[in-house]
Amino acid sequence: MYMRKQWGKYALATMIVTGLIASGCSNGNSGDNGNGGNGGNPGGANGSNSSEGGVKTDGFPIVETPITLKMFTRVAPVNGPFKDMPVFQDYEKLSNIKVEFIETPTDGFAEKKNLLFASNELPDAIFRSGLSQLESIRYGTAGQLIPLEGLIEEYAPNLKSLMEQYPEIRAGITTPEGHIYAIPGIVTLGSARTDKRWINQSWLDKLGLNVPTTTDDLYNVLTAFRDSDMNGNGQADEIPLTARVGMPIVNQMAGAFGLDSQLGYNINLEDDKVDIWSGNDRHKELLMYLNKLYKEKLIDQEIFSHTEAQFLAKQGTGNTGYFFDQTNNNFLSIQDQYVGIAPPEGPHGDRLHSQILPVPRDYGAFAITSVNKHPEATMRWIDYFYSDEGSTLLRFGREGEHYEMKDGIPYYKEELLAVAEAQAKITPYAGGGAPHIISDKVASFINPPQVQEAFEALEPYLPEIRYASPMFDEATAQQVNILRNDIDKYIEEQSTKFIVGALSFDKWGEFQSTLEKMNVAELEKLYQEAYDKMDK
Structure with a gap:
């Protein structure tokens, strides 16, 4: 019997790739992205709050001389243009960094993202990108995405602090070779x-x-x-x-x-x-x-x-x-x-x-490409959204105009709540997958008292340890995907038939035999090997 467990222990890896992407990407890059192979950290700090490249390691503006970055992004149906959102208008003034977004609707986004890498016509960064593990490893080893671990160490104090507080974040985004090619949306709020x-x-x-x-x-x-x-x-x-x-x-x-649901699958x-x-x-x-x-x-x-x-x-x-x-x-x-x-x-x-997602909830939300001439400034730019202050700007807009502070927590103004989808026009968080932190300090809209009480009712029955899917290397990820594509489809089809009565439970033995023929034992072996390698 599962005993009641206390909240707070989640040793996680990351989320499994559930679908193969278009292969055969060309890159035109040597893999040396100008970062000296040290995790994307040219220059580094020089003992002051500025790097040798003129990027401040703390405070604003991030750069004294304005720069412009191009970012490819997904736009949800409820969103308005990103250029009209106060978060990006105000943050440009604060940071001295202008972002020109290449906006792509949710429908067709995956195809356009694949084409972007296949053609090697890369922006400086990918925002709200939804990169899978397989995509990040493939494009990272090809030299199209740069490793971020060095940049995080020097230019991302907020993200670095979260990774120290929640070790499962680092485990969940680090490749078997030790690189980080993409960073996630982070949710420290359990009820979210x-x-x-x-x-x-x-x-x-x-x-x-x-x-x-x-x-x-x-x-x-x-x-x-x-x-x-x-x-x-x-x-x-x-x-x-x-x-x-x-x-x-x-x-x-x-x-x-x-x-x-351990390791992101039907696993005990x-x-x-x-x-x-x-x-x-x-x-x-x-x-x-x-x-x-x-x-x-x-x-x-x-x-x-x-x-x-x-x-x-x-x-x-x-x-x-x-x-x-x-x-x-x-x-x-x-x-x-x-x-x-x-x-x-x-x-x-x-x-x-058993149904609770990991702290690094939205894998692959942001990545920096090899054509980016300002990787340090770009990392500083995105790191702001991993603070409660930056997340408040991203989620709520302007204080007084869009939200009010009550007991240190931002709340949307009533006139904004009264208009359908009004929040989605001022913030990119609506529609999911934005690279930022969701904590109890910025979640008044999704975590009111009734929701908090509902989560408290679940807390004693959460798994003591939640392992998310391991980050397989590319070859293993492809093998897992090939096996799961057939196995998962079969399980869903047959489970549906069993539930609605279209398939008699007398056929359960045949169901089991078919799973064996589909090599579920090999899939189990691959998960076991990955689990054994995890830092637990």
Whole structure:
């Protein structure tokens, strides 16, 4: 049985590459990027607060003589032009560094990013780039991205401090050869790294039921939600349980059956042994439980077809009994109706909330290319956003105009909140993946008291140690991807069929045999070897 654990111990590596990118990139570079092979630190500090190249190692402006940098970036659908955002307008004045963004919409961004490297038409840096491990290692060893570890040491005091405070960050972004080619978005706020479990407390009160604490309790509560016409309209239109489309429902319920998500995959770790649990009997029990819920219409019958927008809209109707989401933003108008609860205990005594992301949450958010003539200034420029002050500017804009400080915490002004998507026009954090820190000092919008309380309900049941995916070398990463592309697709397809009843559990043996033929044992071996090499 998983015992209750205290929050705060997360030994992480990094996130696995989930898809191969276009290969055959040309680079036209020798690998000597002008940084002397010392991790991108030409010049260095000279005993003052300025480097030999005229870049200040602290304070502003970063450079006395203005410079311009070109950065390739992803623009989310909700965003406005980056040049109109106060963060970049004000930071240009503060730093003496002008940034010209090459903006690319989210749709098609990956393809354009690949083309950018394949053609070797590089900007100075890539902002909000979403580089995978395989991309960063491939482009770094090809000489198109420069190593950053030396620059971080000399020109990134905020990031360096975070890496010292959370050693898992360095472990999570360092290649097997010891280089750092990309830096992540960092989330030290625990509640920003996991979905909460929201239940309709007003329905429980109306029925005189307690919060469910076991999977059997949950089944009984969901049954009562289905059968009791909770909205009083005489129709059986209540949704007892819903989740994001596809496999998230499996992931959210896995902990009740003793199934963890170590190393960024379907992995349990026991006595330092990697166990990919996709074919074991605990997984079968989990799917049988979900099949029971689905067959009895206790799970949203659209869970394998609805869109993200439809799922979010269902939260705001008040007609849903139990669901999973990070914040309460989508049901603010009826927030008193819901409460965050602990995970249920399963049939074998397991009570685990396994779905929590690592501190370096958004891998590959920023990288510097080999054509950059000002790598020191560029590192200083990005490092500001790893401070609470810089993150406040990035996330909230201008004090007085866009936000107000209350007890040392920035809060959006009411007039900004009243306009749909207004925040997304003033900040690049909306849409995800921005290189910055999310701490409790800058998270008032996503971490209000109700969300904090919901996270506190989960804390005792978080894994004692959370290992994220290891950073494989390029050859191993490709091997892992080839194996996972087929295995993961098969697991998802068959799991869906088991849940909806399209595939009998009499076929479980065939499912296991097929996984063996797909060489899941070799995949397990590769994860074991990577885990054994990790600095734990």
